[in-house]
Amino acid sequence: MNISPEFQFRAKDTLEAEVRSNFEHTLQRLTELVAIPSVAWEAYDLSQVERSAEKVKELAFAVGFEQVEILTATYGPENTAGMPAVVARKEAAPGHPTILLYAHHDVQPVGNLKEWQTAPFVATRKGDRLFGRGAADDKAGVLAHLAAFEATRTVLGDDFKAGVTLFIEGEEEAGSPSFTNFLNTYRDKLAADVIIVADSSNWQVGVPALTTSLRxxxxxxxxxxxxxxxxxxxxxxxxxxxxxxxxxxxxxxxxxxxxxxxxxxxxxxPEPEVEYLEANFRADSGILDSVELAGTDSIASRLWAxxxxxxxxxxxxxxxxxxxxxxxxxxxxxxxxxxxxxxxxxxxxxxxxxxxxxxxxxxxxxxxxxxxxQPFSTDTSSAGAQLALAAFKESWQVDPVTTGLGGSIPFIADLTEVFPGADILITGIEDPDTRAHSANESLYLPDFEKAILAEALMLAELSASAQ
CATH class of the missing domain: 3.30.70.360 (Alpha-Beta Plaits)
Structure with a gap:
């Protein structure tokens, strides 16, 4: 894949205007998706996961994908059926790369309802944040992909040469049991040169991050x-x-x-290059002032390395x-x-x-x-990583951070194994106060809009490049 190192981003102003004009519509679509309690655990109503997949399929058609399917794979010795995933495709023009956009439409259980300040499955806007289960993790990732694709398609028209495959999983929060079989079963449909995984966190509000390592x-x-x-x-x-x-x-x-x-x-x-200040960690984690931090070496090392x-x-x-x-x-x-x-x-x-x-x-x-x-680490000098960092800077107008993540995304290892030649880019739609998996999960809306623009800039730039 031949990506220019200069990154022109010629369509930036038009893409930014398109993303902004459609942003309220994007939030309405996210609100509709949040309303579906798609918990993919056996103790819950799994028909809601099917309903959620149907909604994602509907939205994929709405933003301009012409090929959209709901697919499943089996797992385990008894060939248990996995949860439904949505795969939508736009074919690449000859000589142009294909980008796989990954997110998941299933969510964590609500937990103790008494701890919620809003109804978990009613997307509720308070100031610059949208509250609700899945409002960030990871239905915001789903909508970031859909909105970026729609904006790029509208602005570029026939010049949208890159191929795009949308892959929205339905069981990530349940451990992705059928993921490996899914990749192997639908390898030809999912093959890509660049894989964008919208399921991580930015460095802080107003500062984007590319996640380059996972425990x-x-x-x-x-x-x-x-x-x-x-x-x-x-x-x-x-x-x-x-x-x-x-x-x-x-x-x-x-x-x-x-x-x-x-x-x-x-x-x-090895010791990470990024410094994570103790004051920031204490604020982000909510640890009591009286509690000492455990371990030795830098906080970044203790979290990521x-x-x-x-x-x-x-x-x-x-x-x-x-x-x-x-x-x-x-x-x-x-x-x-x-x-x-x-x-x-x-x-x-x-x-x-x-x-x-x-x-x-x-x-x-x-x-x-x-x-x-398996843990994961990426080469930040790769063409895809450099493009992502440049797009972040163009969208946020601040220098992005390359950061580790203390959590794990085990299926990343499967992507690496099945598609060894692809650049895997883990991007953020969350922030340290998102409270994913906890009560009062929320999405910071200004950064959500910037994440959509950054991805649209990447799609547009890849449409101008050749393999």
Whole structure:
């Protein structure tokens, strides 16, 4: 792919005017999509995910795609059907590149309704933010792609030479179980020279970012057994520690006194170039002023280049249902974030070895690997990355940041494996106060408009380039 290093962006003024004139219409479309509670978990109404896919299909036709399909793939030994994805295509003119636009239309569950200040599935505008589940993660990504495509198509007309494939997944929040099979099944429909993944975060409000590294993930379950069966705490308490107490001691061994991960064999990546100020981290995370930050080295290193272990679940009786019983067994779920360059299989082995060699008064401790996801890093000198950074600067009129992300997007590794020659660009429609996956999720509208313009600039520039 031959992309000019000078980046003319000749259509910028016209594209900017087009994006701005259609922005309220874009928000109305986003509002309609947010209204669909498309949670792709088995415990929820999966017909809503199908309804959401149909809505995305309708919108894809509305912005000018002529080929639009709802497709699925299977996964697992029983060939379980995956959730519906939308694939729309505009063919490339001879000699011009194809761009794959990825986002997902499924969302996280709402959680505790009492924590929401607005109705979760009613997009509610307050000042410069739009609140609602999926308003940012990732239905804003869906609309960013659709609006950028529509603006480029309208402005360029017959000069829109680049091919565009829209791929809107329906199960990302459920772990993308059919993703690998989906890529392999529809490889010919999805093949592209550049892949834009609109599912990340900008550096801060008003400052765009290209995500150039992601931590991998290795999650698993720790089990502790101290006795054959539960017993009365008054009769046997003292000599016999309950399994939950032993579990707490087991979990405490995963970190040292400074809060750094203490499991040998989990690697660190090189120090990031971007500085993340402690004051900014505290403001972004909502950590209490009295709580010390864990770990050593820079905050950016601790977030993006070092492993992190979180306890995300424990089988412990609630306070309301507690009884005077010594538990014989205890279970805990851990999520381990892995630095770029790590291998999830080796991480699982390191965790198992750590627990096997742990002495917690002879209790039986076992580890079961559950999920894995590869880390990711990209070459910022690539033609695609340079184009993205230039488009960000042109749209925001500030210097963009190349940043890591502490989270994981495991399917990125699948994209890399199936399409090794493509430039994969992870762009942001969120910001540090978006609160994705939490109550009161919201989208910062000024940056949303700029993200649409930046993507339209990229599509226009790629239409002027040749393979």
């Amino acid at each position: 991998g993930v290795a999650s698993g379950t720790i089990s502790v057994r101290v006795a054959d069966h539960n017993v009365h705490s008054g009769v046997f308490g003292g000599p016999l520690l309950d399994a939950h107490t032993v579990m707490v001691r087991t979990l405490a061994s995963l970190h040292n006194s400074q809060g750094s991960v203490a499991v040998e064999g989990l690697i660190h990546a 070092q492993p992190a272990i979180s306890i995300i679940g424990m089988d412990v009786p609630s306070v309301e249902t507690a009884s005077n019983t010594i538990a014989a067994t205890s279970r805990a779920k851990i999520s381990v974030r892995l630095a770029p360059g790590s291998d999830p299989a080796q991480a699982h082995a390191a965790l198992e070895n750590h627990l096997k060699n742990l002495d917690v008064m002879g209790a039986k401790v076992t580890y079961t690997a559950d999920d894995s996801g």
